[in-house]
Amino acid sequence: MSTMYQVLRGPEHFLPPAAASMGIRLPDPGQAHIHGKIVNEDEAMEVAARQFLSAKVPTIFPGPLVLWAWNEKAAGKATAIRHLYETIKECVTPSQQAMLIPMPDYRPKYPKINPEIEINPNHPNLTIWHNKIDTCMFVGVHCHQANLSLKIIRGGTYCYTIAMCAQAGHEDAMVSFRDATADKIRKLADWVKKLKGSVEPPKDD
Amino acid sequence: MSKERIKIAPEMFDIMPEEYQDLVERATYGNEHRGWKDIGTSKELIEEHSLCAGCPESMAFRYILASLPAPEDTVMVGSTGCTSLVFPHVGVHNIHSLFGNQNAIASGLKRALSVRFPGRVKDVVVLAGDGATVDIGLDMTLQAWFRQEKFTTICFDNELYANTGGQESGLMQKGFVAKMAPVGKTFEKVKLPEIARESGCHYVVNCTVSKPNLVEKVIKNAIHVAREIGPTYLQLYTPCILEIGKNSMEGLQEMRDSEKPTERFAYKEYVSDQAKELLTELAAKEKERKAALKKQLAGQA
Numbered sequence: 001m002s003t004m005y006q007v008l009r010g011p012e013h014f015l016p017p018a019a020a021s022m023g024i025r026l027p028d029p030g031q032a033h034i035h036g037k038i039v040n041e042d043e044a045m046e047v048a049a050r051q052f053l054s055a056k057v058p059t060i061f062p063g064p065l066v067l068w069a070w071n072e073k074a075a076g077k078a079t080a081i082r083h084l085y086e087t088i089k090e091c092v093t094p095s096q097q098a099m100l101i102p103m104p105d106y107r108p109k110y111p112k113i114n115p116e117i118e119i120n121p122n123h124p125n126l127t128i129w130h131n132k133i134d135t136c137m138f139v140g141v142h143c144h145q146a147n148l149s150l151k152i153i154r155g156g157t158y159c160y161t162i163a164m165c166a167q168a169g170h171e172d173a174m175v176s177f178r179d180a181t182a183d184k185i186r187k188l189a190d191w192v193k194k195l196k197g198s199v200e201p202p203k204d205d
Numbered sequence: 206m207s208k209e210r211i212k213i214a215p216e217m218f219d220i221m222p223e224e225y226q227d228l229v230e231r232a233t234y235g236n237e238h239r240g241w242k243d244i245g246t247s248k249e250l251i252e253e254h255s256l257c258a259g260c261p262e263s264m265a266f267r268y269i270l271a272s273l274p275a276p277e278d279t280v281m282v283g284s285t286g287c288t289s290l291v292f293p294h295v296g297v298h299n300i301h302s303l304f305g306n307q308n309a310i311a312s313g314l315k316r317a318l319s320v321r322f323p324g325r326v327k328d329v330v331v332l333a334g335d336g337a338t339v340d341i342g343l344d345m346t347l348q349a350w351f352r353q354e355k356f357t358t359i360c361f362d363n364e365l366y367a368n369t370g371g372q373e374s375g376l377m378q379k380g381f382v383a384k385m386a387p388v389g390k391t392f393e394k395v396k397l398p399e400i401a402r403e404s405g406c407h408y409v410v411n412c413t414v415s416k417p418n419l420v421e422k423v424i425k426n427a428i429h430v431a432r433e434i435g436p437t438y439l440q441l442y443t444p445c446i447l448e449i450g451k452n453s454m455e456g457l458q459e460m461r462d463s464e465k466p467t468e469r470f471a472y473k474e475y476v477s478d479q480a481k482e483l484l485t486e487l488a489a490k491e492k493e494r495k496a497a498l499k500k501q502l503a504g505q506a
Contacts, residue, residue, distance in 0.1 A: 062217060062220075066214060066217070067213060067214060067217045067221065068211070068212065068213060068214060069212040069213065069214045069215070074214065075214050075215070078214030078215075078216045078217050079214075079216050081216070081217075082216035082217070100220050101220070102217065102220050102221055102222070104221055104222060104225050105293075107292075107293040108293055109293055109294070110255045110290055110293060110294075114222065117220075117222050118222050
């Protein structure tokens with residue numbers, strides 16, 4: 001099925017359509033997608049790395065699947081995520097602020113969450129607005145919660161979204177990987193390192 | 206059954222919000238002798254909540270969560286009401302059911318857990334208000350008891366629909382006038398503890414939450430009986446201070462006044478013969494443990 005729809009930075013509008021309903025399909029193993037277009041995984045790696053390097057506040061949002069040491073695989077991914085974060089921090093200029101903000105809980109928090117230190121899938125826009133996050137990557141978030149969040153972010157913010165999914169990927173992210181492993185996360189860190197200095201940092205407002 | 210199953214990935218520990226770090230380091234998961242006295246000295250499974258200042262329901266919640274014998278192996282089932290504003294903050298697995306459906310959900314859950322985790326004790330505890338338990342969910346409440354489902358049902362009885370502004374409920378006392386029930390209740394408070402006994406509950410208690418040690422005792426008894434024998438029911442008076450025209454600091458006194466011998470929340474307990482036997486056995490074991498501990502401490506001195 002061909003489609004004209006592109007999954008682009010928002011704010012699209014209050015309730016954007018689910019990208020899947022607009023004809024966006026998930027990549028096959030070895031592939032990824034950029035703005036809804038199926039591409040080779042390496043191509044998406046480069047785009048994701050460039051996004052991190054050109055963002056004012058490049059941020060990783062690790063979810064419960066990697067925040068908790070459920071098993072060795074999960075702990076290994078957590079180590080790789082930390083490595084990616086440290087790499088981004090090293091590779092950006094002092095005017096850029098890399099962040100690592102957890103999504104420890106999916107339950108809506110009343111009366112409010114603390115957007116400085118956490119993100120909640122039911123209102124991810126609060127954390128994004130508060131920290132002025134312009135590029136983020138979801139990793140270790142259960143699919144249904146990631147889908148919900150990605151759509152809210154696309155609907156109401158300017159943030160560029162990347163999904164490092166352990167399953168089949170996310171149509172609603174601007175860049176989506178599938179079958180995430182610790183190695184794949186480290187590979188993305190290598191791309192960031194490789195492209196250091198070749199990407200123009202964001203201009204001050 | 207311990208904290209070993211609840212570990213934050215070391216690389217993520219420093220970014221986790223403080224309450225999650227505390228839960229892992231200072232909560233009483235895995236301590237089979239946990240109780241209300243841990244409140245203030247260890248991380249509680251509920252700390253922040255969005256209930257009104259002075260709400261007796263929040264006291265009840267704290268005592269109950271402190272008294273669960275094995276919180277890491279417990280799933281609580283809630284229903285619509287003020288309790289559903291608290292469940293997002295608790296450190297215990299929980300499910301929000303459709304209004305009134307809680308005992309049906311708990312039945313399926315308990316059975317599924319027995320199949321999924323054979324040989325491991327998994328407690329299911331229903332915690333719902335009087336509207337969910339007695340009015341909207343009465344069918345599900347009773348049917349679970351008839352079927353002898355092995356879980357505990359706790360009703361937070363505030364004698365009206367408080368969360369929606371004060372409508373009449375089956376557990377409201379006769380003659381009470383609420384904000385949205387101006388005529389006054391024309392029939393008696395439903396005698397659910399008696400109905401529970403006749404429906405097959407093996408341990409039934411009707412009381413207030415003014416005394417934390419009493420709450421701990423009945424919670425532990427109810428859960429142990431439900432594990433081994435069959436359904437148990439606790440009806441706990443948690444008055445809504447707003448809806449009965451009291452101030453924040455008057456909730457405790459309201460409960461004390463309502464538990465006097467002639468009042469509707471005078472302590473009432475029903476224990477089946479089977480449950481009596483079990484509780485006697487457990488009490489004897491506990492006595493033995495305490496005596497051994499005393500001896501050990503005396504030896505150390």
